[in-house]
Amino acid sequence: MNKFAIIYASVSGNTEEIAELIADGIRASGAEVDLKTVENSHAEQLLQYKGYLLGAYTWGDGELPDEFLDFCDEMDEVDLQGSRAAVFGSGDSGYDIYCGAVDQLEEKLRTCGAMLLQESLKIEYGPNKDEKVLCREFGKSFAEACMSVLNDHENTA
Template identity: 55%
Template sequence: MAKIVLVYASMTGNTEEIADAVAEGIQETGVSVDIRQVLDVNAAELAEYEAILLGAYTWGDGELPDEFLDFYDDLDQLDLSDKKGAVFGSCDSSYPHYGAAVDILTEKLRERGCDIVREGLKIELAPSNEEKEQCRQFGRQFVSSLQIAK
């Protein structure tokens, strides 16, 4: 069974709600997932996992949240070519770069060799009940895209 880690940052709780729903979807398939806040994990720990999910809100006019910056920089030291990954986040359409953190993290994983198996999931602010189901589906589809035996 694949080892999956889900690393996220959440300021208002929106991204945490999305992360929890994505994790529920993963767990519904019978696969476990380690859920970690970005400040509680070192990027080097990603080496212990086969699959990586990152979640972040977009800060300001299109930047990563401050709590993701050191982790992001530390990714430059990693070879993720044997990993599968995807990114999600809460977004705010009032800014010109909708969900830029999702795009920034997706590009960084790709740059480090990670195989991006799902298009980034962007949810406007707090997820509605319908969007929480979309998040659970994202988690289930992530597991399916890993092509693993459950």
Template identity: 55%
Template structure:
């Protein structure tokens, strides 16, 4: 059976809501993921999993949140060849770069050899009921991609 880790950063709770729904989808598809806030995780842990799902809100004009910076730098030293990945995050369209943290993390994971199996999921601020369902489906689809 495949193993999955979900690592996320959330300031206002929006990205955490997304993480909760995606995790519910992963569970509904039959996998019990390891779920961690980024401050409680080390990038080297990612090497232990078949599936990696990262979540981050976009800070400022298109940057990673501060709490993700050390983890991001640590990713330079890991090897993720063959691991399947997906990235999600809450975003704010009032800024010029909508959800740039999702793109930054996806690019870094792919640099490290990982395989993107789903497009990045970006949701404006907090997820609506329909968007929460979209997150659940995202988690289920991620598990299907591991088969």
């Protein structure tokens, strides 16, 4: 079975809501998904999945939330080369750096050798009606992109 992970940090509930909507989209593709908070996750668990998504709110002046710091350090110890990933998050455009945590997670994944399969999803605060649809589509597209990459790999192997 195709199984994916969504690992996220949320304080106000906005990023958690986005994560749940993305999970709905993954399930709509016919796949299974584990939804976990970053505090209850370890980077080596990422290797157990066909693909994974990391989600975070942006803290302060564009910073990654403290909850993600240890997880990011752990990522340096795991071989994520070629793993399939995507990033999402919530932010406030009133700050100079909008959704900076998303950008930092993207950079971390690139540094670790992960493949970012789609453009990251950034949502202002919590998702509105149209953005809820977008979140579900984001999850479904990610699952489909992972399967496409896997099928392409199998066909060239």
